Amino acid sequence: MLKYHKETQKNFSVRIVRWYRLNSRNLPWRENNDPYRVWLSEVMLQQTRVEQGLPYFQKFVKKFETIFKLASAQEDVVLRLWQGLGYYSRARNLHRCSKIIATELNGEFPASAKALQRLPGIGEYTAAAIASISFGEKVAVVDGNVFRVLSRYFGIEVPINSSEGKKVFSTLAQQQLNESPDPKLPPGEYNQGIMELGALVCTPRSPRCADCPVSAGCFAYNKNLIEDLPVKLAKAGKRERYLYYLMPIQGKSVWMKKRSQSDIWKGLYDFPCIESDSELKAAALKQKCKSMAGHGEVALLGSVTHLLTHQKLFIACLTMTGVNEVSLKKNFEGKWYTQKEVVRLPKPKVIDDLLKIYFKKISQGK
Numbered sequence: 001m002l003k004y005h006k007e008t009q010k011n012f013s014v015r016i017v018r019w020y021r022l023n024s025r026n027l028p029w030r031e032n033n034d035p036y037r038v039w040l041s042e043v044m045l046q047q048t049r050v051e052q053g054l055p056y057f058q059k060f061v062k063k064f065e066t067i068f069k070l071a072s073a074q075e076d077v078v079l080r081l082w083q084g085l086g087y088y089s090r091a092r093n094l095h096r097c098s099k100i101i102a103t104e105l106n107g108e109f110p111a112s113a114k115a116l117q118r119l120p121g122i123g124e125y126t127a128a129a130i131a132s133i134s135f136g137e138k139v140a141v142v143d144g145n146v147f148r149v150l151s152r153y154f155g156i157e158v159p160i161n162s163s164e165g166k167k168v169f170s171t172l173a174q175q176q177l178n179e180s181p182d183p184k185l186p187p188g189e190y191n192q193g194i195m196e197l198g199a200l201v202c203t204p205r206s207p208r209c210a211d212c213p214v215s216a217g218c219f220a221y222n223k224n225l226i227e228d229l230p231v232k233l234a235k236a237g238k239r240e241r242y243l244y245y246l247m248p249i250q251g252k253s254v255w256m257k258k259r260s261q262s263d264i265w266k267g268l269y270d271f272p273c274i275e276s277d278s279e280l281k282a283a284a285l286k287q288k289c290k291s292m293a294g295h296g297e298v299a300l301l302g303s304v305t306h307l308l309t310h311q312k313l314f315i316a317c318l319t320m321t322g323v324n325e326v327s328l329k330k331n332f333e334g335k336w337y338t339q340k341e342v343v344r345l346p347k348p349k350v351i352d353d354l355l356k357i358y359f360k361k362i363s364q365g366k
């Protein structure tokens with residue numbers, strides 16, 4: 001199929017860059033090619049829509065104007081600012097990476113994708129994005145948008161989420177840069193162009209082929225195969241977890257702990273938790289709570305189903321008043337935090353929502 005399309009793809013890269021120059025969105029990280037801003041935006045936008053990531057980018061560059069300011073911040077402050085964006089390991093790695101660049105590299109980002117990949121949290125994609133956009137290195141990016149455009153344009157049926165697919169599409173993406181008819185083709189603009197085309201025109205559903213700069217040579221468009229490409233292997237089901245949070249309270253103070261285990265939400269704060277692979281009966285749960293935290297009053301605050309990429313969390317939160325602090329300390333880590341302190345702690349969104357419900361209740365005297 002690649003051979004079939006060799007002729008028609010000649011001007012693919014040139015057309016993409018031309019289109020990008022006229023149609024790219026005006027986004028703050030595109031104001032200049034500063035590697036600090038490019039890096040922040042690329043990390044923030046992984047698995048995240050631009051509209052969702054944009055306010056976080058603005059908050060970050062306002063609070064941490066330079067990589068030195070980010071490096072000298074407390075991890076809790078960085079995580080608190082990241083709160084709600086999810087995939088918190090990105091924030092922890094971002095912070096670790098900033099410290100290395102600030103202290104060991106004098107604030108300078110390495111200029112090649114290979115060297116960038118040695119830093120925490122910078123994988124193949126992010127390294128290629130920074131190296132091409134900020135330093136003009138001829139290295140292709142491959143993300144979900146690139147997979148889709150290339151698969152449709154070149155008519156490639158290899159599943160994009162298979163190891164073979166990763167190799168095929170990376171090679172093809174790089175080929176577009178290496179074999180471009182324009183020897184001066186700017187790699188950063190080409191990479192941003194193909195991603196922008198995937199985000200704005202060659203969308204997963206109902207692509208706007210009439211507005212596409214490469215429709216004349218597009219295999220899927222010309223063969224009416226747009227719905228069939230790209231091909232994806234079915235994913236394994238999500239792991240189901242039942243998290244029963246116990247929220248010990250003492251007036252306006254709440255018992256919270258920092259999550260230190262290698263699990264979701266590492267570094268964020270939540271409440272003592274009883275976890276189960278299946279649903280627990282209410283009576284058994286209450287009994288368990290009382291035996292672990294003393295004979296206080298237990299009441300359901302709220303329950304919610306929370307979806308993560310690979311997990312489905314069934315969460316119920318029970319408030320506990322009149323807890324026995326000795327039993328509490330014996331069974332759970334953590335300490336009391338006042339309402340003011342709680343607000344400043346970095347928390348998973350779902351925990352933040354539960355706390356808001358609780359503080360609203362007490363402010364209404366319920």
Ligand code: SF4
Nearest residue numbers: 202209212215218221
């Ligand atoms: S013609 Fe349509 S399917 Fe082909 S690359 Fe353009 S938008 Fe995508």
